[in-house]
Amino acid sequence: MQEVLRKLEQVQEIDLQINAILAKKAEFPKRLAEYEASIKASTAKFEEKKKVVDELEKNKRQQLGALELNEERAKRSQEKSEQIKTNQEFQAIQKELESLKKNSATIQDNANKVGEELAKQQKELGAIEAVLTEAKTKLDSESNKIASESGGLENELKRLQGLRVSAADGIDKRYLAAYEKTRLNRSGLGLANATGGSCKGCNMRIPPQIYNELQRGTELFTCPSCRRILVYKDAVRTNTPEATANG
Numbered sequence: 001m002q003e004v005l006r007k008l009e010q011v012q013e014i015d016l017q018i019n020a021i022l023a024k025k026a027e028f029p030k031r032l033a034e035y036e037a038s039i040k041a042s043t044a045k046f047e048e049k050k051k052v053v054d055e056l057e058k059n060k061r062q063q064l065g066a067l068e069l070n071e072e073r074a075k076r077s078q079e080k081s082e083q084i085k086t087n088q089e090f091q092a093i094q095k096e097l098e099s100l101k102k103n104s105a106t107i108q109d110n111a112n113k114v115g116e117e118l119a120k121q122q123k124e125l126g127a128i129e130a131v132l133t134e135a136k137t138k139l140d141s142e143s144n145k146i147a148s149e150s151g152g153l154e155n156e157l158k159r160l161q162g163l164r165v166s167a168a169d170g171i172d173k174r175y176l177a178a179y180e181k182t183r184l185n186r187s188g189l190g191l192a193n194a195t196g197g198s199c200k201g202c203n204m205r206i207p208p209q210i211y212n213e214l215q216r217g218t219e220l221f222t223c224p225s226c227r228r229i230l231v232y233k234d235a236v237r238t239n240t241p242e243a244t245a246n247g
Protein backbone atom coordinates (compact mmCIF):
# COMPACT_ATOMS: atom_id res chain seq x y z
CA MET A 1 0.00 0.00 0.00
CA GLN A 2 2.91 2.36 0.71
CA GLU A 3 4.05 1.81 -2.87
CA VAL A 4 0.60 2.68 -4.27
CA LEU A 5 0.44 5.83 -2.17
CA ARG A 6 3.92 6.86 -3.26
CA LYS A 7 2.93 6.40 -6.89
CA LEU A 8 -0.31 8.32 -6.34
CA GLU A 9 1.68 11.14 -4.79
CA GLN A 10 3.80 11.30 -7.93
CA VAL A 11 0.65 11.32 -10.06
CA GLN A 12 -0.78 14.13 -7.96
CA GLU A 13 2.44 16.13 -8.23
CA ILE A 14 2.22 15.85 -12.02
CA ASP A 15 -1.51 16.59 -12.04
CA LEU A 16 -0.91 19.81 -10.12
CA GLN A 17 1.63 20.90 -12.73
CA ILE A 18 -0.80 19.97 -15.51
CA ASN A 19 -3.54 21.95 -13.79
CA ALA A 20 -1.28 24.99 -13.53
CA ILE A 21 -0.65 24.82 -17.28
CA LEU A 22 -4.33 24.38 -18.08
CA ALA A 23 -5.11 27.40 -15.88
CA LYS A 24 -2.57 29.48 -17.82
CA LYS A 25 -4.10 28.35 -21.10
CA ALA A 26 -7.56 29.30 -19.83
CA GLU A 27 -6.22 32.81 -19.11
CA PHE A 28 -5.28 33.42 -22.76
CA PRO A 29 -8.69 34.51 -24.06
CA LYS A 30 -9.14 36.73 -20.99
CA ARG A 31 -5.85 38.44 -21.70
CA LEU A 32 -7.10 39.36 -25.19
CA ALA A 33 -10.65 40.26 -24.19
CA GLU A 34 -9.69 43.64 -22.72
CA TYR A 35 -8.06 44.79 -25.97
CA GLU A 36 -10.81 43.34 -28.12
CA ALA A 37 -13.42 45.24 -26.11
CA SER A 38 -11.40 48.43 -26.41
CA ILE A 39 -11.07 47.99 -30.17
CA LYS A 40 -14.77 47.38 -30.52
CA ALA A 41 -15.67 50.47 -28.52
CA SER A 42 -13.13 52.68 -30.33
CA THR A 43 -14.25 51.43 -33.73
CA ALA A 44 -17.86 52.34 -32.97
CA LYS A 45 -16.77 55.80 -31.76
CA PHE A 46 -14.54 56.24 -34.79
CA GLU A 47 -17.31 55.42 -37.24
CA GLU A 48 -19.73 57.77 -35.51
CA LYS A 49 -17.19 60.60 -35.49
CA LYS A 50 -16.21 59.90 -39.10
CA LYS A 51 -19.83 60.50 -40.14
CA VAL A 52 -19.81 63.89 -38.39
CA VAL A 53 -16.52 64.84 -40.07
CA ASP A 54 -17.72 63.71 -43.51
CA GLU A 55 -20.91 65.72 -43.09
CA LEU A 56 -18.95 68.84 -42.10
CA GLU A 57 -16.55 68.40 -45.03
CA LYS A 58 -19.51 68.19 -47.39
CA ASN A 59 -21.01 71.29 -45.78
CA LYS A 60 -17.73 73.17 -46.16
CA ARG A 61 -17.48 72.22 -49.84
CA GLN A 62 -21.03 73.47 -50.37
CA GLN A 63 -20.24 76.77 -48.65
CA LEU A 64 -17.12 77.27 -50.73
CA GLY A 65 -19.07 76.37 -53.90
CA ALA A 66 -21.76 78.91 -53.04
CA LEU A 67 -19.09 81.51 -52.31
CA GLU A 68 -17.46 80.94 -55.70
CA LEU A 69 -20.82 81.27 -57.44
CA ASN A 70 -21.59 84.47 -55.60
CA GLU A 71 -18.16 85.91 -56.46
CA GLU A 72 -18.77 85.07 -60.14
CA ARG A 73 -22.05 86.96 -60.07
CA ALA A 74 -20.40 89.91 -58.34
CA LYS A 75 -17.68 89.94 -60.98
CA ARG A 76 -20.24 89.95 -63.79
CA SER A 77 -22.24 92.71 -62.11
CA GLN A 78 -19.05 94.71 -61.68
CA GLU A 79 -18.27 94.36 -65.39
CA LYS A 80 -21.82 95.32 -66.25
CA SER A 81 -21.65 98.38 -64.01
CA GLU A 82 -18.71 99.70 -66.05
CA GLN A 83 -20.94 100.01 -69.13
CA ILE A 84 -23.83 101.68 -67.36
CA LYS A 85 -25.36 104.63 -69.11
CA THR A 86 -28.22 105.88 -66.93
CA ASN A 87 -28.16 106.92 -63.34
CA GLN A 88 -31.12 104.67 -62.58
CA GLU A 89 -29.31 101.60 -63.93
CA PHE A 90 -26.21 102.60 -62.00
CA GLN A 91 -28.12 102.74 -58.71
CA ALA A 92 -29.75 99.38 -59.37
CA ILE A 93 -26.43 97.68 -60.09
CA GLN A 94 -24.80 99.32 -57.07
CA LYS A 95 -27.59 97.90 -54.95
CA GLU A 96 -27.10 94.45 -56.47
CA LEU A 97 -23.34 94.61 -55.89
CA GLU A 98 -23.92 95.64 -52.31
CA SER A 99 -26.25 92.69 -51.77
CA LEU A 100 -23.82 90.24 -53.42
CA LYS A 101 -20.99 91.53 -51.24
CA LYS A 102 -23.14 90.99 -48.15
CA ASN A 103 -23.96 87.48 -49.35
CA SER A 104 -20.29 86.69 -49.83
CA ALA A 105 -19.50 87.89 -46.33
CA THR A 106 -22.29 85.76 -44.85
CA ILE A 107 -21.22 82.67 -46.79
CA GLN A 108 -17.57 83.23 -45.86
CA ASP A 109 -18.61 83.55 -42.22
CA ASN A 110 -20.56 80.29 -42.39
CA ALA A 111 -17.67 78.55 -44.15
CA ASN A 112 -15.32 79.73 -41.40
CA LYS A 113 -17.63 78.44 -38.68
CA VAL A 114 -17.99 75.07 -40.43
CA GLY A 115 -14.20 75.02 -40.90
CA GLU A 116 -13.61 75.59 -37.19
CA GLU A 117 -16.06 72.88 -36.20
CA LEU A 118 -14.51 70.57 -38.78
CA ALA A 119 -11.02 71.15 -37.37
CA LYS A 120 -12.28 70.41 -33.86
CA GLN A 121 -14.04 67.20 -34.96
CA GLN A 122 -11.04 66.09 -37.01
CA LYS A 123 -8.84 66.50 -33.96
CA GLU A 124 -11.22 64.34 -31.93
CA LEU A 125 -11.31 61.80 -34.74
CA GLY A 126 -7.52 61.71 -34.69
CA ALA A 127 -7.51 61.08 -30.93
CA ILE A 128 -9.97 58.19 -31.31
CA GLU A 129 -7.89 56.78 -34.13
CA ALA A 130 -4.78 56.93 -31.93
CA VAL A 131 -6.54 55.00 -29.16
CA LEU A 132 -7.77 52.46 -31.71
CA THR A 133 -4.31 52.03 -33.20
CA GLU A 134 -2.78 51.58 -29.76
CA ALA A 135 -5.35 48.93 -28.81
CA LYS A 136 -4.71 47.10 -32.10
CA THR A 137 -0.97 47.20 -31.51
CA LYS A 138 -1.41 45.86 -27.98
CA LEU A 139 -3.74 43.12 -29.18
CA ASP A 140 -1.21 42.08 -31.83
CA SER A 141 1.67 42.03 -29.40
CA GLU A 142 -0.34 40.14 -26.77
CA SER A 143 -1.50 37.65 -29.43
CA ASN A 144 2.11 37.08 -30.48
CA LYS A 145 3.18 36.66 -26.87
CA ILE A 146 0.39 34.15 -26.30
CA ALA A 147 1.27 32.26 -29.47
CA SER A 148 4.87 31.83 -28.33
CA GLU A 149 3.88 30.99 -24.72
CA SER A 150 1.31 28.56 -26.02
CA GLY A 151 3.90 26.57 -27.94
CA GLY A 152 6.01 26.18 -24.80
CA LEU A 153 3.01 25.23 -22.71
CA GLU A 154 1.85 22.62 -25.21
CA ASN A 155 5.27 20.99 -25.17
CA GLU A 156 5.37 21.02 -21.39
CA LEU A 157 1.84 19.61 -21.28
CA LYS A 158 2.81 16.75 -23.59
CA ARG A 159 5.88 16.04 -21.49
CA LEU A 160 3.84 15.98 -18.27
CA GLN A 161 1.12 13.83 -19.81
CA GLY A 162 3.82 11.35 -20.78
CA LEU A 163 5.21 11.43 -17.25
CA ARG A 164 1.77 10.92 -15.83
CA VAL A 165 1.20 7.80 -17.89
CA SER A 166 4.47 6.36 -16.54
CA ALA A 167 3.68 7.46 -12.99
CA ALA A 168 0.21 5.92 -13.08
CA ASP A 169 1.52 2.72 -14.62
CA GLY A 170 1.06 -0.20 -12.26
CA ILE A 171 -1.39 1.52 -9.92
CA ASP A 172 -4.47 -0.62 -9.44
CA LYS A 173 -7.41 0.81 -11.42
CA ARG A 174 -9.58 0.95 -8.29
CA TYR A 175 -7.12 3.20 -6.52
CA LEU A 176 -6.62 5.38 -9.55
CA ALA A 177 -10.38 5.73 -9.93
CA ALA A 178 -10.73 6.64 -6.25
CA TYR A 179 -8.00 9.23 -6.66
CA GLU A 180 -9.58 10.68 -9.82
CA LYS A 181 -13.00 10.92 -8.27
CA THR A 182 -11.73 12.76 -5.20
CA ARG A 183 -9.48 14.96 -7.26
CA LEU A 184 -12.32 16.18 -9.43
CA ASN A 185 -14.52 16.91 -6.43
CA ARG A 186 -11.80 18.47 -4.27
CA SER A 187 -10.13 21.34 -6.11
CA GLY A 188 -7.58 19.19 -7.88
CA LEU A 189 -6.25 17.30 -4.88
CA GLY A 190 -7.16 13.66 -4.51
CA LEU A 191 -4.64 12.99 -1.74
CA ALA A 192 -4.24 14.59 1.63
CA ASN A 193 -1.55 14.17 4.24
CA ALA A 194 -2.53 12.75 7.58
CA THR A 195 -0.36 14.15 10.32
CA GLY A 196 -0.79 14.44 14.09
CA GLY A 197 -4.14 12.71 14.02
CA SER A 198 -5.82 15.01 11.51
CA CYS A 199 -6.35 15.28 7.78
CA LYS A 200 -4.30 18.17 6.40
CA GLY A 201 -6.68 18.46 3.48
CA CYS A 202 -9.61 19.63 5.57
CA ASN A 203 -8.01 19.88 9.06
CA MET A 204 -10.58 17.57 10.61
CA ARG A 205 -9.60 14.96 13.22
CA ILE A 206 -9.36 11.45 11.92
CA PRO A 207 -10.97 8.83 14.16
CA PRO A 208 -8.13 7.22 16.20
CA GLN A 209 -8.94 3.75 14.98
CA ILE A 210 -8.58 4.76 11.33
CA TYR A 211 -5.49 6.78 12.15
CA ASN A 212 -3.87 3.77 13.77
CA GLU A 213 -4.71 1.57 10.80
CA LEU A 214 -3.41 4.23 8.50
CA GLN A 215 -0.02 4.24 10.21
CA ARG A 216 0.25 0.55 9.64
CA GLY A 217 -0.14 1.24 5.92
CA THR A 218 -1.91 -1.95 5.00
CA GLU A 219 -5.06 -0.46 3.53
CA LEU A 220 -6.23 2.58 1.62
CA PHE A 221 -8.24 5.01 3.74
CA THR A 222 -10.14 8.12 2.81
CA CYS A 223 -10.81 11.07 5.08
CA PRO A 224 -14.31 10.76 6.58
CA SER A 225 -14.86 14.50 6.06
CA CYS A 226 -13.29 15.48 2.73
CA ARG A 227 -13.03 11.98 1.20
CA ARG A 228 -9.46 12.50 0.06
CA ILE A 229 -7.19 9.51 0.07
CA LEU A 230 -5.07 9.78 3.21
CA VAL A 231 -1.30 9.55 3.11
CA TYR A 232 0.20 9.08 6.54
CA LYS A 233 3.14 11.37 7.24
CA ASP A 234 4.81 11.74 10.57
CA ALA A 235 5.22 15.33 11.72
CA VAL A 236 8.68 15.71 10.12
CA ARG A 237 8.05 14.42 6.60
CA THR A 238 5.55 16.48 4.63
CA ASN A 239 6.48 16.30 0.99
CA THR A 240 3.06 16.08 -0.50
CA PRO A 241 1.45 19.44 -1.35
CA GLU A 242 -1.31 20.18 1.08
CA ALA A 243 -4.80 21.13 0.10
CA THR A 244 -6.36 24.33 1.30
CA ALA A 245 -8.11 23.98 4.60
CA ASN A 246 -11.60 24.44 3.27
CA GLY A 247 -11.23 22.26 0.14
Ligand SMILES: [Zn+2]
Binding pocket: 192, 199, 200, 201, 202, 203, 204, 223, 224, 225, 226, 227, 228
Ligand atom coordinates in the same frame (compact mmCIF):
# COMPACT_ATOMS: atom_id res chain seq x y z
ZN1 LIG B 1 -10.03 15.53 5.04
